[in-house]
Amino acid sequence: MRRVLAVAELLAPALLVVAVALVGTVVSTSTETYVVTTLVNVAIVVALYVFIGNSGVLSFGHVSFVAVGAWAAGILSMPVAEKPAIMPNLAGFLRDTTVGNVPSLAIAAGVGAAYAVLVGLPLMRLSGLAAGIATFGVLEITHNVLRYWEKIGPGLNTFSAVPETTGLLQAAVGALIAVAAAFLYQRSRYGRMLRATREDAAAARAVGVSVYGQRLVAFALSGALAGLAGGLYVHLLPLNTESLYLDLTFITLAMLVIGGATSLWGAVVGAVAVSAVDSFLAEAENGVHVPGGTLDLPAGTRIVVVGALMALVLILRPSGLTGGREIPLPRAAMRGLLTKFAR
Amino acid sequence: MTLPLATVLGADWQTLADAVGLGGIYALMAVGIGLVFGVLRLVNFAYGQLVMAGAYALAFAYEQGWPVWGGILLCFGVVVLLSVAMDWLVFRPLRAHSPAVMLVATFAVAFLLQSIALLWFGPLGKIAASLSSLNQPWVISGVDIRKISIVSTAVAAGGLVALVALLGRTNVGLHMRAAALDFRTARLLGVRANRVIGSAVLISGLLAATVAVMLTVQTPLVTPDFALRDTILVLAGVVLGGMNRLVSATLGGFAIGFASGFLGGALPTDQSQYLPSFLFAAVILVLLIRPAGLFARTGQQAVERV
Numbered sequence: 001m002r003r004v005l006a007v008a009e010l011l012a013p014a015l016l017v018v019a020v021a022l023v024g025t026v027v028s029t030s031t032e033t034y035v036v037t038t039l040v041n042v043a044i045v046v047a048l049y050v051f052i053g054n055s056g057v058l059s060f061g062h063v064s065f066v067a068v069g070a071w072a073a074g075i076l077s078m079p080v081a082e083k084p085a086i087m088p089n090l091a092g093f094l095r096d097t098t099v100g101n102v103p104s105l106a107i108a109a110g111v112g113a114a115y116a117v118l119v120g121l122p123l124m125r126l127s128g129l130a131a132g133i134a135t136f137g138v139l140e141i142t143h144n145v146l147r148y149w150e151k152i153g154p155g156l157n158t159f160s161a162v163p164e165t166t167g168l169l170q171a172a173v174g175a176l177i178a179v180a181a182a183f184l185y186q187r188s189r190y191g192r193m194l195r196a197t198r199e200d201a202a203a204a205r206a207v208g209v210s211v212y213g214q215r216l217v218a219f220a221l222s223g224a225l226a227g228l229a230g231g232l233y234v235h236l237l238p239l240n241t242e243s244l245y246l247d248l249t250f251i252t253l254a255m256l257v258i259g260g261a262t263s264l265w266g267a268v269v270g271a272v273a274v275s276a277v278d279s280f281l282a283e284a285e286n287g288v289h290v291p292g293g294t295l296d297l298p299a300g301t302r303i304v305v306v307g308a309l310m311a312l313v314l315i316l317r318p319s320g321l322t323g324g325r326e327i328p329l330p331r332a333a334m335r336g337l338l339t340k341f342a343r
Numbered sequence: 344m345t346l347p348l349a350t351v352l353g354a355d356w357q358t359l360a361d362a363v364g365l366g367g368i369y370a371l372m373a374v375g376i377g378l379v380f381g382v383l384r385l386v387n388f389a390y391g392q393l394v395m396a397g398a399y400a401l402a403f404a405y406e407q408g409w410p411v412w413g414g415i416l417l418c419f420g421v422v423v424l425l426s427v428a429m430d431w432l433v434f435r436p437l438r439a440h441s442p443a444v445m446l447v448a449t450f451a452v453a454f455l456l457q458s459i460a461l462l463w464f465g466p467l468g469k470i471a472a473s474l475s476s477l478n479q480p481w482v483i484s485g486v487d488i489r490k491i492s493i494v495s496t497a498v499a500a501g502g503l504v505a506l507v508a509l510l511g512r513t514n515v516g517l518h519m520r521a522a523a524l525d526f527r528t529a530r531l532l533g534v535r536a537n538r539v540i541g542s543a544v545l546i547s548g549l550l551a552a553t554v555a556v557m558l559t560v561q562t563p564l565v566t567p568d569f570a571l572r573d574t575i576l577v578l579a580g581v582v583l584g585g586m587n588r589l590v591s592a593t594l595g596g597f598a599i600g601f602a603s604g605f606l607g608g609a610l611p612t613d614q615s616q617y618l619p620s621f622l623f624a625a626v627i628l629v630l631l632i633r634p635a636g637l638f639a640r641t642g643q644q645a646v647e648r649v
């Protein structure tokens with residue numbers, strides 16, 4: 001019984017990711033970009049979920065890990081010949097080194113994790129409002145430094161000339177890695193201990209769980225996943241500091257909250273559902289044909305709709321679309337599976 | 344690279360006056376945020392969008408050629424209406440939730456309002472310049488100081504004095520202070536929750552409208568992200584000072600406004616561009632060392648409302 005539930009807990013989000021990727025193979029090239037973006041969003045939101053969902057502590061700072069991951073992967077995978085044009089003040093080592101696509105993604109994850117540990121060491125002592133404000137401070141500092149420090153990146157310039165290698169396959173694999181890591185973590189001893197601190201910090205302490213230590217573990221893991229997502233992101237679109245700031249923070253938090261912050265299934269459902277709505281509206285802002293005429297929405301409609309959706313979900317269904325639970329199996333299917341396993 | 348601090352302190356009175364003026368404006372915003380936090384335990388991330396709405400009202404009035412008082416009246420009307428609507432539609436349904444959920448909700452409202460402004464008025468911005476004569480300097484004993492610096496300092500001081508009187512001398516003020524201290528006990532003793540919260544929201548709306556008038560004089564170009572940066576800084580300042588008491592929140596707001604106005608004006612660009620980093624690093628440091636804030640009384644921790 002437990003094993004069946006565990007399998008469903010992993011399979012349902014993984015299958016959803018695969019289904020989204022399969023949709024991407026049959027649509028036009030322009031729509032495919034939206035699908036790939038959706039998959040990268042899944043990776044970011046799952047990264048958010050690993051920390052926020054399991055610990056119950058709010059973080060506005062995860063986009064900074066996405067940003068440093070994107071910076072690392074972008075700088076290191078840009079051809080050496082292209083670098084001086086975009087990043088004239090780059091420090092020596094970064095200027096002369098270029099790595100392949102997969103190593104750059106691994107480095108992005110590593111840098112994300114390292115930065116998360118660095119930030120988490122002091123910050124994981126905080127919770128509630130203080131954690132929200134402090135992680136917001138991390139976002140501000142990261143944005144500010146990446147924007148003006150031209151030794152470590154393009155500064156105000158846009159990351160062009162990064163090989164655009166994030167296609168359907170890579171994005172899907174990235175999202176699946178994030179889902180699998182989140183699943184393994186939440187079924188592990190550490191994940192359970194962290195969720196215990198979320199439910200009742202005092203009781204968890206009383207049985208010997210270190211709230212600080214467990215939060216730090218989750219923060220590092222989610223930093224790694226966010227960094228990986230950032231690497232995928234920079235290989236997908238030409239980014240700059242503004243694309244990795246408040247808007248992305250808002251939209252990914254909205255995805256997590258709308259889906260249901262306390263379950264992996266909720267994180268993936270939220271990311272896919274909101275990305276679908278968002279892509280449709282983004283397309284509609286340029287005018288699309290719908291049955292019965294052309295839909296042409298003014299620029300900015302996306303965020304209005306997503307913001308309204310998020311506020312509505314928070315008010316009407318604070319635990320999100322999925323209720324913050326893992327996938328509910330229909331009873332008949334469960335019984336069938338159980339008898340099969342019993343034999 | 345030497346800091347021209349001495350020259351700045353000695354000669355550049357304009358920078359100093361600007362910094363005091365900005366500190367005053369930020370102090371008013373800090374009071375607006377702090378009042379609502381006191382009774383609701385809610386950090387209103389959408390406060391800046393109230394100011395933005397007021398600024399658009401002023402721009403509209405300027406475009407239509409309304410007299411100055413008409414624009415200011417419209418600004419106050421719009422902002423107060425919007426803040427009351429925000430209370431009804433968002434804060435009330437969410438009152439029972441955790442502070443973190445409410446913070447996320449106001450984050451959503453902030454983005455919602457900002458994109459509505461983007462939809463409605465476009466990204467280019469509008470001009471609200473009916474009070475631009477306040478940018479002219481006054482000559483005070485041989486020193487030129489822009490009128491707005493003095494006006495905003497005076498208005499901020501006046502507003503704070505009025506508020507202290509309201510909180511200290513009236514019944515509603517007493518109720519608000521009681522609710523900020525311990526909401527549950529205050530209710531048990533007969534303080535009406537809705538009335539207290541309603542008046543806090545109303546006053547914070549009035550303050551936002553005042554801030555809108557002052558800020559449009561300094562920055563007449565009104566865009567959808569008007570006052571966003573200011574709100575982020577003020578939030579940091581409020582936390583820096585200590586959210587639990589109005590006095591400490593106000594001091595924190597003033598301090599961060601003064602610091603960013605003064606350093607922004609006095610430092611060369613290659614140093615002042617990292618100013619936000621230093622301010623937020625200071626905020627994080629304060630949160631770690633003195634979670635209750637710099638100016639808070641020691642031994643008082645935040646009591647999360649049940």
